[in-house]
Amino acid sequence: MFPKFLNFKFFSLLTLILLIGLTIFFFEIKKKASTSPSTLSPIEKELTSIKKPQIWDQVCIHCHSLGGEGGDTGPALDLVGDKYSPEYIASWLKDPSKIKHDTLMPNFELKDSELIEMVTFLTHLKKTI
Numbered sequence: 001m002f003p004k005f006l007n008f009k010f011f012s013l014l015t016l017i018l019l020i021g022l023t024i025f026f027f028e029i030k031k032k033a034s035t036s037p038s039t040l041s042p043i044e045k046e047l048t049s050i051k052k053p054q055i056w057d058q059v060c061i062h063c064h065s066l067g068g069e070g071g072d073t074g075p076a077l078d079l080v081g082d083k084y085s086p087e088y089i090a091s092w093l094k095d096p097s098k099i100k101h102d103t104l105m106p107n108f109e110l111k112d113s114e115l116i117e118m119v120t121f122l123t124h125l126k127k128t129i
């Protein structure tokens with residue numbers, strides 16, 4: 001009735017090949033889902049794209065802390081994004097003594113690009129998004 005090669009051995013082999021194929025297929029899908037940025041929400045995407053500016057580690061960290069890491073001459077800045085608007089942070093960084101005359105924080109004369117990078121970074125340090 002059936003051709004001779006359609007025996008038990010043939011079907012076992014076929015099942016095995018199908019199983020291996022399916023396993024590889026599912027692993028590929030899983031790999032894609034975990035690495036593809038399209039699975040991140042817009043907010044997550046934005047947050048993961050904000051890097052700590054180099055200047056933070058070169059300058060600010062001596063007086064300010066983040067996550068308990070850094071100096072304590074100035075206040076910890078973990079939640080500074082909740083406290084101030086980007087405009088205020090920018091004007092503070094441009095010239096701290098203009099806002100507080102006797103401040104210990106120097107004017108670092110940041111370049112515009114450095115200022116934007118720093119304000120973007122600091123603005124995102126907040127508890128609530």
Ligand code: HEC
Nearest residue numbers: 059060062063073074075080089102103104105106108118
């Ligand atoms: C020499 C120490 C020192 C350094 C370096 C320093 N700061 Fe400050 N900063 C302070 C002090 C002190 C204050 C608190 C204001 C005051 O009372 O003088 C302050 C305040 C601030 C504030 C306002 C915080 C608040 O809660 O009111 C921000 C934002 C800030 N600094 C950002 C920075 C950034 C960004 C850098 C790096 C470019 C930096 N600071 C480098 C000493 C420093």
